[in-house]
Amino acid sequence: MTDTSGSPSADERIKAEPLFARLMKRPELGAIAGLVLVTVFFLATASDAMFSLSGILNFLSPAAQLGILAIAAALLMIGGEFDLSIGSMVAFAGMIFGALVVNLGLPLIVAVPLTLLFAAGIGAANGAIVLRTGLPSFIVTLAGLFMLRGLSLVGLKWLTGGSTQLRGIREAVGDDFLAPLFSGDAFGGLFAWLAASGLIESFDNGAAKVPGIPVEILWFIGLALAATWVLLRTPAGNWIFAAGGDANAASNSGVPVRKVKIALFMLTAACAALLAIMQVMDAGSTDARRGFQKEFEAIIAAVIGGCLLTGGYGSAIGAFFGSVIFGMVVIGLTYTDFDQDWFQVFLGGMLLLAVIFNNAIRKRVTGER
Amino acid sequence: MSEPIIRLENIEKHFGNVIALNGVSFDVRPGECHCLLGDNGAGKSTFIKTMSGVHRPTRGTITFEGRPMSFASPREAMEAGIATVFQDLAMIPLMSVARNFFMGREPTLGWGPTKRFDVEKANAITMAEMRRMGINLRGPDQAVGTLSGGERQTVAIARAVHFGAKVLILDEPTSALGVRQTANVLATIDKVRSQGVGVVFISHNVRHALAVGDRFTVLNRGKTLGTAKRGEITSEQLQDLMAGGQELAQLESTLGGTV
Ligand SMILES: Nc1ncnc2c1ncn2[C@@H]1O[C@H](COP(=O)(O)OP(=O)(O)OP(=O)(O)O)[C@@H](O)[C@H]1O
Ligand SMILES: [Mg+2]
Numbered sequence: 001m002t003d004t005s006g007s008p009s010a011d012e013r014i015k016a017e018p019l020f021a022r023l024m025k026r027p028e029l030g031a032i033a034g035l036v037l038v039t040v041f042f043l044a045t046a047s048d049a050m051f052s053l054s055g056i057l058n059f060l061s062p063a064a065q066l067g068i069l070a071i072a073a074a075l076l077m078i079g080g081e082f083d084l085s086i087g088s089m090v091a092f093a094g095m096i097f098g099a100l101v102v103n104l105g106l107p108l109i110v111a112v113p114l115t116l117l118f119a120a121g122i123g124a125a126n127g128a129i130v131l132r133t134g135l136p137s138f139i140v141t142l143a144g145l146f147m148l149r150g151l152s153l154v155g156l157k158w159l160t161g162g163s164t165q166l167r168g169i170r171e172a173v174g175d176d177f178l179a180p181l182f183s184g185d186a187f188g189g190l191f192a193w194l195a196a197s198g199l200i201e202s203f204d205n206g207a208a209k210v211p212g213i214p215v216e217i218l219w220f221i222g223l224a225l226a227a228t229w230v231l232l233r234t235p236a237g238n239w240i241f242a243a244g245g246d247a248n249a250a251s252n253s254g255v256p257v258r259k260v261k262i263a264l265f266m267l268t269a270a271c272a273a274l275l276a277i278m279q280v281m282d283a284g285s286t287d288a289r290r291g292f293q294k295e296f297e298a299i300i301a302a303v304i305g306g307c308l309l310t311g312g313y314g315s316a317i318g319a320f321f322g323s324v325i326f327g328m329v330v331i332g333l334t335y336t337d338f339d340q341d342w343f344q345v346f347l348g349g350m351l352l353l354a355v356i357f358n359n360a361i362r363k364r365v366t367g368e369r
Numbered sequence: 370m371s372e373p374i375i376r377l378e379n380i381e382k383h384f385g386n387v388i389a390l391n392g393v394s395f396d397v398r399p400g401e402c403h404c405l406l407g408d409n410g411a412g413k414s415t416f417i418k419t420m421s422g423v424h425r426p427t428r429g430t431i432t433f434e435g436r437p438m439s440f441a442s443p444r445e446a447m448e449a450g451i452a453t454v455f456q457d458l459a460m461i462p463l464m465s466v467a468r469n470f471f472m473g474r475e476p477t478l479g480w481g482p483t484k485r486f487d488v489e490k491a492n493a494i495t496m497a498e499m500r501r502m503g504i505n506l507r508g509p510d511q512a513v514g515t516l517s518g519g520e521r522q523t524v525a526i527a528r529a530v531h532f533g534a535k536v537l538i539l540d541e542p543t544s545a546l547g548v549r550q551t552a553n554v555l556a557t558i559d560k561v562r563s564q565g566v567g568v569v570f571i572s573h574n575v576r577h578a579l580a581v582g583d584r585f586t587v588l589n590r591g592k593t594l595g596t597a598k599r600g601e602i603t604s605e606q607l608q609d610l611m612a613g614g615q616e617l618a619q620l621e622s623t624l625g626g627t628v
Contacts (some may be wrong), residue, residue, distance in 0.1 A: 233485045235475035238464075242472050246462035252423055252459040254444040254473030312463045365463060366513045 002304070012137065027306030028318030030357045034304060035321050038328050046335035053200055054210045055335070057217070064220035065275060068321055069294055070301035071220075071227050072271035074319035077302050078231070079264045080244030080311030081130060081137040085144030085302035086272040086298060090291025091152040093119045098166040098286040099159055101173060108178040112277060116270045122148075123269030125263040145295065149342025152288040170284035183281040185212025216278050220320070223271070227316035241266065245312030300347060301326055304354040308362055325350070372435065372534050373398050374567045375420065375451070380429035382415055384515075389415040391591040392429070397536055397567035402558055404578040405571045407588035413458050413571050416588065417538050420569070421453040424447030443608075444473065452533030456540040458525040462514030466493040466506060469513050470528050474477045498527040518545040523554075530557055537561055538569040543577060552601045555581050575608050587611055 040051055069086055076083055096118050100111040126144055130137045158162045173179055180186070188211055194200045195208030202208050231237035242250035243257045251257045272291070280286045303309065304325060305318025316338050333340050382390040392414045397403050405413050415606040418424045419431070422440030431438050433449060443453075460469050471491045478487040492509035499506050502523045513521060522545045529537055539558070543551045558568050558581045564593035572578045578585065585602060587594040587610040594610055 229485075233488070235477060235486050238468055238472060238475055238486060241464055241468065242461050245463045246459075249457070249459040249461055250472065252421075252434055252443050252453075253469075254442075254447045256444060256473075257440070312461065362463070365514065 003196075008221045024103040027313060027358075027361065028321060029306070030354055030361070031305045031318040031325065033319035034354075035328075038325050039334075042328065042332045045338070046332055050332055050335040057210060057214060059327040059331035060220075061214045061327070062137050062330055063324045064214070064216040066294065066297055066301060066326050067220045067323030068223060068271050068275045069298035070266075070305070070317050070319040070323045071223050073295075073298040074302035074305055074307050074314055074316055075227055075231070075240060076268045077299070077307040077309070077311060078244050078314040079240045079261055080247060081127075081261055081264065082141060082299065083126065083144075083265060083268045084138065084141040084295045085122075085126065086268055087146050087291040087294035087296075088145050088148035088152065089119060089122070089269055089272035090276045090279070090294060091286075091288050092122075092148040092155075092276075093269075094276035094280045094286035094290050095152050095155050095159070095275050095288070095319070097273075098169055099155075099278055102166060102168050102194065103159060105172065108173065108176045108182075112178065112182070115277060116273050116351065119269040119273035120266040123265040123267070124262055126269070127265030130265075131258050131261060149288070151358050156286070156288050164288040165285050166287075167285040169280055169286065173281060176270040179281065180215070182215060182278050184215060186215050186218055188212040194362070216275075219274070219278070220323070224316055231316055236260070241312055282341040286326070297326065297347075300351050300354075303358065304350055306358060306361070308358055309355070313358075313362060313365070371398050371400070373432075373455055374434060374436075375424075376432045377416075377420060378430050378432075380416065380419055380431075382412075382419060382424055383427045389591055390419075390426075392505060393588065393591070393593050395586055395593070399535075399565045399567050401583040402562050402563055402568040402570055402581050404571075404582035405569060405588065406575075406578060406607065407594075408612060410590075411588040412591045413588055417453065417540055417569060417571065418455075419454075420446070420536075421451055421538055421618055423532060438627045447474070447532065448537030450533070451538065452529040452536070453538040454522075454525045454529045454540055454542045458521060460513045460525060462519055463512060465510045465511055466499070466516070466524055467491045467509035469524060470495045470498070470531075474532060494531070495520045495527075495583075498531055499523065502527050502557070503550050519547055519550060523550060524547055526557070530561060530602055533561065536567045537568065540571045541573065541574065542570075543574065551577070573611075575604050575611070579604055580606070 050059070073083065073086065094117055097111060097115040099301055100106045101108075106114070122144075126137070126141055129135075130140050133140070153164055156166055160166055185191075191200065191208045191210055191212045195202035196206065200208060200210060231240060239250070239255045239257075239260045242253070242255045243260045247257050276286075276290065279290060301322035302314065302319045304322035305315060305320070307314030307319070329346050330343055333343060371589055376396035378394045380393045380395075381388070393412070393416055394488075395403070395405070395416070404414065407413050415424065419426045422443040422445055425439065429618050431440070438449070440449070461472070464472070467488070468491070470599055476487040476490045477484050482528060495509045504520055504523045506520075513524065516524065522542060526539065526542050529539070543554055546554060555577060558570060570578065570581065583599050584596055585599075585607060586596040587607070589610075597607075
């Protein structure tokens with residue numbers, strides 16, 4: 001055996017790859033570029049209030065609510081599946097949570113895990129149906145979209161004796177010691193201190209104009225970091241990419257593809273339930289219309305973040321930026337003279353651009369022509 | 370001679386109404402290379418897939434290291450020490466070479482919640498194993514989709530050799546390889562065999578088979594035509610058997626003995 005070893009950098013058949021070309025191969029590049037573009041746009045057109053501390057938190061809050069869904073949806077998409085039922089799951093899990101807290105009077109330490117478990121169970125059932133039948137998850141979860149929405153309506157009417165809203169959640173939760181985890185603002189003390197020392201704006205009476213960071217933003221950031229860590233630095237992440245890239249090849253190589261996919265379905269449903277818990281506690285009531293069409297927004301944010309519709313490629317941090325873009329545009333338009341309804345146009349345009357861009361990236365990565 | 374590592378008896382495999390295998394028996398001993406030969410569609414790939422846990426046989430028994438065994442998944446077979454190069458290679462084009470190499474068997478670092486995929490180790494091993502097979506990769510993070518057909522096949526072989534602790538199954542591993550890489554693969558088979566690994570080698574090339582094979586089993590239309598030891602059979606006889614004994618003699622004469 002002759003060994004023509006030598007360091008790979010000494011290979012005469014490789015052009016030195018500039019940093020830019022390396023960056024071009026990262027899935028989240030499109031989302032970052034989009035974020036820069038959108039930021040520049042609003043810096044130019046929106047009033048200064050948008051990029052004040054309260055303005056930023058103002059658009060990060062809806063971004064976070066979408067992002068909790070979008071990051072989970074991104075993982076599931078990388079794993080090669082869709083879940084169109086997550087929007088309806090927000091309403092359904094909200095109803096379950098409401099019933100546990102109001103009708104059964106359970107404390108959060110019981111009600112929260114039960115709600116998450118219940119949702120994960122439905123996710124597992126979705127996954128099992130998809131894997132057992134071999135049908136596209138798109139169609140199986142589309143059925144789930146309607147069933148869960150319908151069940152939320154029927155269930156709420158049954159629970160409340162005719163209304164599609166269940167109230168009294170704030171009263172039922174009261175000052176449960178777990179409540180600060182899911183509602184309100186975090187770091188209140190810190191912000192009060194910052195206001196007192198004049199580092200952030202305060203009202204005339206000395207209270208901070210921004211009372212703290214809404215908890216959903218912390219969940220959003222935490223989830224993005226955890227998902228990125230899992231994807232890039234753990235065996236499970238490798239399995240997710242493999243399962244979505246080619247389920248058969250992955251399975252033949254020893255990847256437990258079924259377990260991976262079921263776990264992803266469970267995670268996605270549980271994230272929808274987490275969002276439901278936060279929204280319901282914030283609003284003090286649960287409504288059958290909660291999460292309406294959020295599944296599409298989540299998938300769009302994931303696609304803007306670099307996920308391929310065919311699976312096996314994408315990034316959680318991309319979905320994070322995709323969600324921030326979303327929040328920025330929804331809220332940002334109110335700081336401008338533009339009509340709010342441009343939002344829809346933007347949504348479609350962004351999706352189209354992202355898909356075209358991702359397709360080009362995929363061809364670069366696989367060397368396809 | 371030593372006891373077989375794995376023995377398969379009267380294996381049948383039906384796909385709906387297709388009978389792909391109709392009673393095939395086969396075994397591999399430690400330190401031997403057992404060649405599985407046969408025409409296209411004879412059932413070779415289907416057979417080795419029952420050995421590597423992809424298919425469950427419709428009928429028949431598998432004995433692994435003296436105990437009856439039924440692999441529920443490729444993962445179980447792998448954990449038992451059986452590694453396979455599938456004919457379709459089982460690679461993910463969008464993933465890097467190193468990630469493909471360790472797919473399903475990632476080396477880890479740390480424990481508990483900090484337990485993580487040891488990317489550096491994976492990269493280093495991948496580069497080293499590939500160099501040993503005579504391929505200089507551009508980098509471990511290159512996507513498999515950008516490799517040439519032969520390079521891709523070499524990754525699959527290097528991966529199986531790295532993980533094939535007891536049995537190494539190679540389904541037409543040299544079909545896309547250059548002269549040097551083919552020689553490398555045959556030399557590698559010889560090397561792992563001398564380390565006591567049992568090798569199952571599928572090939573359509575009689576010269577390659579004769580170069581490394583200790584025993585030769587010929588499949589035809591889902592059945593065994595027979596098993597011969599090295600030295601008991603000539604290249605011509607083997608070639609006739611592989612073609613199901615049909616008209617090869619006639620073909621050979623028209624092609625001037627070049628087949
Ligand atoms: N999943 C399947 N479903 C139905 N039929 C199958 C399936 N897999 C294999 N077969 C059939 O079984 C027979 C044997 O196929 P197999 O792939 O084992 O052949 P082979 O000997 O490996 O051929 P080649 O030399 O071309 O690789 C073929 O007729 C094939 O059509
Ligand atoms: Mg075959």
